[in-house]
Amino acid sequence: MNFDEYKDVWVFIECFQGQPKNVGFELLGQGRILADSLKQKLCAVVIGSDVEDAVKGAGSHGADKVYVVQGEEYKNYSSDVYGDAFLKLCHKYNPNTILIGATIRGRELGSKIAVSLRTGLTADCTALSVEEDTGNVVWERPAFGGNLYAQILCSDTRPQMGTVRPGAFKKPQENENNRPEIIKETINIDKDSILTKVVDFIKAQEDSGVKLEEAEYIVSGGRGMKNGENFKMLQQLADLLGGTIGASRAAVDSGWIPQTKQVGQTGKTVSPKVYIACGISGAVQHLAGMSSSDTIIAINRDETAPIFEVADYCIVGDLFEVVPALIKEISSVKNL
Structure with a gap:
């Protein structure tokens, strides 16, 4: 199948109360390997409120582009709000591959996006590579109770998507001189479409x-x-x-x-x-x-x-x- 309209490797930089989680930066290291193999750009996606640290960190950890969606409605994570914003970015830019951390939020967000885009999602990956002749990402994950490792391809649809466990890969070395292209997108969400509301955070x-x-x-x-x-x-x-x-x-x-x-x-x-x-x-x-x-x-x-x-x-x-x-x-x- 011809997927020429789908370009670039995207990494979701998950944040909590404005601070980026390490898993997003870990995935930028693997994203760089995939992007170079596919001869495409490595892009970070940052959604939230007061996300300057996340944008800066995405750049210093190797992103070529950073898509930023920022606003008060994104202060607290909601699959309705974040999912809608992410989907609009996907429809506008057609990413080839999307990497998301296999956190509680990342698993929920990845599933919502994959279902909406009618594409595949491989969960809890531990290794990633690219088939040179097809451009398919090889998603590797434990299977059958951890007794085997399965290699999974998403050969019929795009984008290719997978969640990766925090700690599965190491963060790439920081380069403060890297200057990514910052693309700010204004995506307004109808408040009536938000079905959940954060009341409080209780620290475990x-x-x-x-x-x-x-x-x-x-x-x-x-x-x-x-x-x-x-x-x-x-x-x-x-x-x-x-x-x-x-x-x-x-x-x-x-x-x-x-x-x-x-x-x-x-x-x-x-x-x-x-x-x-x-x-x-x-x-x-x-x-x-x-x-x-x-x-x-x-x-x-x-x-x-x-x-x-x-x-x-x-x-x-x-x-x-x-x-x-x-x-x-x-x-x-x-x-x-």
Whole structure:
């Protein structure tokens, strides 16, 4: 089929209370690879109120163009308002590919846009590439409980769309000298068409401290932790490193730690500088959420644990001896 009228790779820069979320900038890095492969422009889409930081960040993270829709009606996210604005941009400019973060809002927005445009949407992607001969994006995601990776094509319609988990890719290096073309669009929304209204925001207790998906150091525990009380030891190590704790699904299912700390296919995808896995066997579902970490340190008594196959440093031993030793050593260095 001929899709010559569809051009450019779009990345939605999600914002909350005017501040951009990291996932949008992470997707600009992958968007650049796709755009270069397709010989097209990389474009950011920013919708909101007081979005100057998001526009600036989109430029410094590599966007060639930034489409900006700004107004008081966009202050708080609504699928009605944001979806209508995004669709109008799509009808006017005909993007070839759209990348959206697989957040709660991103999943809702992506679904609304895909249905309205009668095109495909691949959810929770972990890898992206382009077929050279067809120009189709290859969307890769875990399937069948994480035991396989499926490659999905949207060969019959445009735009091609996919959501990508936060933390699946790293942010590109910033370039403050990049000067994208800023395209401001005035899109007014009929207030009577807005079906939902934000009354208040209540901060979840787990939101305090370092966020799991943004942490540079993560200390995770699995079934080998034996009980929830032992996670205090991991928290102590994480605090020394300036990071946070995570967990495998087994630890969450056992009620030892909140689901908000779960790493893996059914949890969060992370890519910290250092990931320390304590008593985690390394099932494929867990590896799907942390294998892109810069450095992986695994502590496990079982020398055949699958986690050792992806770890950079493997410690075969009792975590209840190894972790206290790490805490003691790091504390002594910090006190010098």
